[in-house]
Amino acid sequence: MADLQDELHSTSGLDGVPDPFEDASRTSAREPDTAELERARAVLTAHPVADGYSGLPWALRRLPWYDLELGESSVDTDLPRLRQGHVGALFWSLHLPEGIAGDAAVGSTLEQLDLVNTVVRTHPEGLRLVCTAGQATDARLCGRVAVLLGPAGAAALGDSLGILRALHGLGLRVLTLSGVSWAGERGLTRFGEEVVREMNRLGVLADLSGASADTVRRVLRVSRAPVLFTRSAALALRPHPSNLPDDLLAGLGAAGGLCMVPLTPEQTGPSVRAVADHLDHVREVAGPECVGLSGSYDAGTAHPQDLGEPSRYPHLIAELLHRGWSEADIALLTWGNVQRVLRSADFTARAAQQRREPSTARIADLDG
Template sequence: MCQKGTLCLAAGGLVAGPLFQQETPPSSLDSRVAVVRRILSDVPLIDGHNDLPWNVRKFARGQLVGFNLTADLRHVEPWSRSAWSHTDLPRMRAGMLGAQFWSAYVPCGAQYLDAVQLTLEQIDLVKRIISLHPQHLVLATSTKGVLEAHRAGQIASLVGVEGGHSLGSSLAVLRTFYSLGARYLTLTHTCHTAWADCSVADAAGPDPPATAAAPAPTPTAGRRRRPGLTEFGRAVVREMNRLGMMVDLSHASVKTMKDALETSKAPVIFSHSSAYSICNSSRNVPDDVLRLLADNGGIVMVNFYTYFITCNSTANISDVIAHINHVREVAGIDHVGIGAGYDGINHTPTGLEDVSRYPYLLAELLSDPLWTEQDVKKLAGLNLLRVFREVEEVRDKWQLAAVTPAEDLIPAADLEGHTTCMYLAS
């Protein structure tokens, strides 16, 4: 093996050892962006969360007639007038996006009503958007699918269900979402469910302004006496492990985070969160959880919403990098990624205004000698791919062990006061 600080013989002659793998960072921004473009041709840039599907529902009632994702939507009504719009194919290509998790989100107000139906409609919408643009987008449901899409020059499109209220407290619905292609579930949104507490439980002061995907928190919905996950909530996590579905802890309370980390046999993710030590929003991840996450093998995909970055309406690339570096310092380089949250936020950092700007973030990192090209590759996509692969490995092991689908039912007492729109006779 080639040792640090040595030159080694190989079949083709001399090769450099690890001491020579890190080059002096390119001095100019343009040269660093060129390096980033080379990196992203090798490794897919993976973003953990984008709310475009909800904007399509909001602006176009979920109808794709007349919606042209290949256009620059900065010049198309009503998108051009919206502070919540950051995504279209020209800008995705400019940003060298390799894979995107599209959020199948429905508001907390639908909990105990039609949340399951609306989520199915949002998954259908994601698939219809993908099918309309086969030259650019392809549905991916595995690490293999992400890599194959990247090699083919397509943007791998994955589905994440945002909010446990979308399950209707049913493991059968969870399995159905998985069969339709969903590869992560965010355990909570801005409301407690009957089996998990959301981050509102930890809010010490007023919440930040509502986002497009979170119009207003509803903290009392499904509120239980005991914080964190109930036994049914732990059953949800275990069934996700069995399926090969990533457990997403963005929006969860700290107790829910810790309960899920204790329960899960696979790495977990935070699809769009940042560091609590820098901005003390309850939506961010505290250091003690970051250390637990490192032990779990999971990843925090840093969000770009200014109120999660600086706790106010303005931020810049350096502020985002501070969060990335903090997660790296506490949890390690293997546990950080990108989950911008575009189309679900209305305040973006200067320099990171839309999906075209990812290369400039990575180029700024390369100006710091701390960041090697390999480190940038991990942040861009390799870390998420590792987590996804390990989740699949747990699934495969459980299949070999003949672990059967869970049949847990949520106790009726946990649904008390929320059953008027449910058929419970069965």
């Protein structure tokens, strides 16, 4: 959230280069022993990772050919590495590069949706497109990685609730509320509030990573469904405009939302231990039911030492087990909390559809 931190510190703690903002004791890697890794893999076999953010759709656009089943060195993510990392579900981001807006944003989002469908269709033994918690569990039990569509950027709506409904019909389940006139630095407008209500009616989750503080506070009051922060860590540990202060983490916990901690040095620090520090902090402040994981692979960002690809998730879980996390808390972190939020969104949508018809509101009528 841009107005919560005046200065964004750069991170240089990559490839062994010390990070000036990181305690030296937290940057050194503690290599887990064989027993710790085996225990971590056993826990992940029972409770696989539901990863909150993958930039794979945009990354694949630049490749003339790829095969995720055989392995693809041009991207961070492929099926062999997902299986090695025990990833059971993956939110595929439909975000766009900065500067794309209007009809171009709508069209580019639809092209990414089409690409995701093509990728899933051409990898039927490894991937399955899902929309609900139950479908994600079914995919996992069948040995497939569940693909959930979103987050997409709010610009993809073109300021139209009809387009929101069309995108939901195509499978969209998460929308980031930032970067548009109705959800910006000044918070939600009247039309923005109507967007949130329609998202609740449809079962589309609000992603507030990068949203302004005013937008966050208003969405928490308006939304009847839990909200997500798909790429946010603890501001108390790491200055970054998308990281959350403790008061907001506590409020998120009280509202039953979910903070998905990204594996990016600029937000969490350059090591497995630094990432684990953020997970510890979010769990302590927001509660064990409000913390999740966001690999942020193929999103154009670096990753901490020993977490350079999704196959390395067991190293992070081994660190948490070493710190005394129980299997129950890890089960919530990796799988259970995402399932809860998806189920809650579906329950809220079913209840709202009994009370509310599809909204016909237009931005010109409410914000004109």
